[in-house]
Amino acid sequence: MVEKTGEVLSAASLAQRVGWAADLVSGMAADLLGAHWNTADVDLLASGVDGAGRRLPSNAWMALRRLGWSTTPAEGVRVNDRIVRMAQEQAGRLLRSVKWRADLTAGVIGSWPAEPLRRTLDEWAAVRAAVRDGRDLPSSAIRSRTRQIAAFARRHGRLPTDVFELEAVPRAARMLLLSACDGQQASLVRADDPGRALLRLQLPTCPAPRSYRDWTWVACPLTLPPTVPPVAGLHLPTLRVHHGRVHADLAYTHAVPTAPRTGHTIALGVDWGLNTLLSAGAVRLHSNGTITALGSGAQFRAAGVLAKQHRLRREGEHLHTKADHYQRLINDTDSHRLTGKHAVLAEEIRRVSDRRSNLN
Structure with missing residues (x-):
């Protein structure tokens, strides 16, 4: 319900407004990722200290602000500071998470073997020594990274310099990380019923708000699952739109008795x-x-699910190989007779990818 006017929003209208806000956030997050998708910036963020030697805050958005990494919406669009916070929080989390992949990729490249898919014992020892905590790293992680680097080398005739050349800038998800906000953007309180809560947040009334008048407070009742204890402390959720409905990923805190160290039977x-x-x-x-x-x-055995996953993987690899062959034959010719078949293959690849994601 829109608090100012009392207008009751349908599920579709609410999803539309949340989607508009998520588009603003993901757009700014994508700009931040593109500007700092490099080794120097990721190492600086992962170091935990700023240029003056002060410790960076644990919150990603606060750490980015300490480093001076900011972003703004498109020209003419007006958002409050909390919307920018959510974009910085999402970009900061993604930039922090890539540090592990960057170190692993650097170690694999630095100890590149003579035959990438057939390492000797000495080469296995060398790559584990080149990676931080490599002794305990699963071999499958090193093999998958090796295959990715080898595919890049086949396409370009050389090894990549780092993971930022190997991987494209990640896509910023369409979601609202309300945990980065305060009461000026969102609040969450329990209702009289222990199984319900009320989420209040500011949402835009149009895709490109031009002023603060284009933002309104909306009250959204939430039905809590039975797994949330009645006395648990609720935290601001993450909102995302899925199949035309708004989903709230809710975190909560509750006290548990201290487990004794001894006396267990x-x-x-x-x-x-x-x-x-x-x-x-x-x-x-x-x-x-x-x-x-x-x-x-x-x-718990997942043999059936794993078999289906392997079948879909093989099917996806076959489709990708065929689509790449069609693309080489088409060679940027719009009127080529294989253009239609290539489009059909691309759509089938997308469907197989969706099935694999759903299976995971």
């Missing part, structure tokens, strides 16, 4: 693997010091 062990995703078992410690198993344990 039952233990639960859980292990994960590749063929059997999870295996678990419980044991009991008796007064005479003996340990006995409780039941036969449990397993």
Whole structure:
């Protein structure tokens, strides 16, 4: 409901307004990512200190402001400072997360083997030594990064300089990270019913607001899932639009009793693997010091899902190979007879990608 006028918004209208705000945020976040998608800036952000040697704040948007990395909306568009905060928070999180991939890529490039897909024992030792904490790094992570670098080398005839040449600037998601805001942009309070809460936030009334009059307060009731305790402290959620509806990813905090360090008589062990995703078992410690198993344990096997995932991966690789071959034959000719078939393949590739994402 629009608080000023009392107008009741439908789910579609609310999704539209949230989408307009998310577009403004993602646009500014994309500008920030494009401006700082390089080794020097990512290393500076990951160092945890600014140019004056002061420790950077833990909040990504505050860290970016300390470094002087700011952004503005398109010309003529008016947004408040909290909208800019959300863009900085999203860009800062993405820039912080790329540091691990940058170090891994640098280590793999710096110890590039003679045969990328057939490393010797010495070459495996060299790449693990070149990567931070490489001794405990799964081999699959090194292999996948090696395949990515090898594909770049085949296309360009040389190795990439770093991960920022290897990977394009990531896409800024259409979402609102309300955790970066304060009461001037959004607030969340519990209702009388313990299973409900009220989210108030400012949303635009048009895609390109020209003044603050184009922003209004909207009250959105939330139905809390039963997993949220009645006494839990609620935090501002992340809003995203999915299939025409607004979804709120809600975080909450609640107190739990302190677990004693000693005196336990039952233990639960859980292990994960590749063929059997999870295996678990419980044991009991008796007064005479003996340990006995409780039941036969449990397993979670994902063989069927994994088989389908591998089939879709092979199908996607086949479609990509065929589409690349068509593209080479077309060679930027709009009237080529294979243009239509290439468009059909591109659409099928998108559908397979969506199915794989949904399966994950």
